[in-house]
Amino acid sequence: MKPVTVGLIGCGNISAAYLRTAPMFPELAITCCADMNAEQAQRRATEFNLRATTVEALLADPAIEVVLNLTTPQAHVPVGLAAIRAGKHVHTEKPLATSTAEGRTLLEEAAKAGLRVGSAPDTFLGGAHQTARKLIDDGAIGTPLSGTAFMLNHGHEHWHPDPAFYYAPGGGPMFDMGPYYLTNLINLLGPVAHVIGATTSGFAERMVGSGPKTGEVIKVETPTHVTGLLHFVNGAVIAVTTSFDVWQHRHGNMEIYGTEGTIVVPDPNRFGGTVALAKRREPWADMPLSHGFADGNFRILGLADMARAIRSGRPHRCNGDVAYHVLEIMEAFGRSSDEGRTIPIESRCERPAPLPARSVLGDLD
Known part of the structure; x- marks a missing residue:
């Protein structure tokens, strides 16, 4: 499959774990990173051979299909909404939002735009x-x-x-x-x-x-x-x-x-x-x-599953309905x-589909 092109926003502590794991998944092509601290973005870019850019330039880039939102929780929804309004799918670190009101706004705008929202954690796929x-x-x-x-x-x-x-x-x-x-x-x-x-x-x-x-x-x-x-x-x-x-x-x-x-x-x-x-x-x-996926830190597995789902048209497992219910x-x-x-609890969600028992790298469907 053609890799899904990803831009990362938020180059703090957790971003290194995602970027170390990303090369294991051919479904993903993380090409650039941005942070409100330009020096931090440049450090991550140098470390992982990415292009450092501004948030505004990343969102304006037509080649970016998914924004990986690794900002602090209080910024998850503002950054997510900006990405959706720029026509990008969003996969965010947990939690989805700091309130249900904010989370509902994010999901509603994504649904209107025909875009996907994904959210950590993906450890349940381990x-x-x-x-x-x-x-x-x-x-x-x-x-x-x-x-x-x-x-x-x-x-x-x-x-x-x-x-x-x-x-x-x-x-x-x-x-x-x-x-x-x-x-x-x-x-x-x-x-x-x-x-x-x-x-x-x-x-x-x-x-x-x-x-x-x-x-x-x-x-x-x-x-x-x-x-x-x-x-x-x-x-x-x-x-x-x-x-x-x-x-x-x-x-x-x-x-x-x-x-x-x-x-x-x-x-x-x-x-x-x-x-x-x-x-x-x-x-x-x-x-x-x-x-499989039990012998390491696969902390980007949910995004890889979402990338395959985007290409195949199936639902993704770390989805907005589950994250909103949580x-x-x-x-x-x-x-x-x-x-x-x-x-x-007013919301309901489906249990995420189990991974196939044979699941290994490159086989998430």
């Missing part, structure tokens, strides 16, 4: 999570009934060079890491019907611990501990906690409990890991992985906590 999906679909644990999902740490300020946006509105552990967990749960179980949530903030301020801003104090303006229950359309109830207030813990990332057994799912922020299964009272067994769920935790009630 071999470990596709294996867990297949086991659940094949009835290995019977009917899913309940489960747990935990993302617990003490925030990113100890390693990230410029972490303030993690503690601004639209940040926090749910909007930062929640998309990995919620998207994978939708991959495994389908859409969510309603949410019960509670939120707190354990620390009023954070201090930057590395890089040029070491010692700077960040004001916390968003909840840093978010917990609650997801009631899925299929009847399963999953307890979820995401936190930047925890120093140490012993919880696993994700477990799903069914009528016939339990499955342990590895870190949704990774493509691989160990999937373990226990049938009723039988001992635990580590399961062989049925899918966004509404994340927003609902805060609403539930503030309003003291269960929040119905």
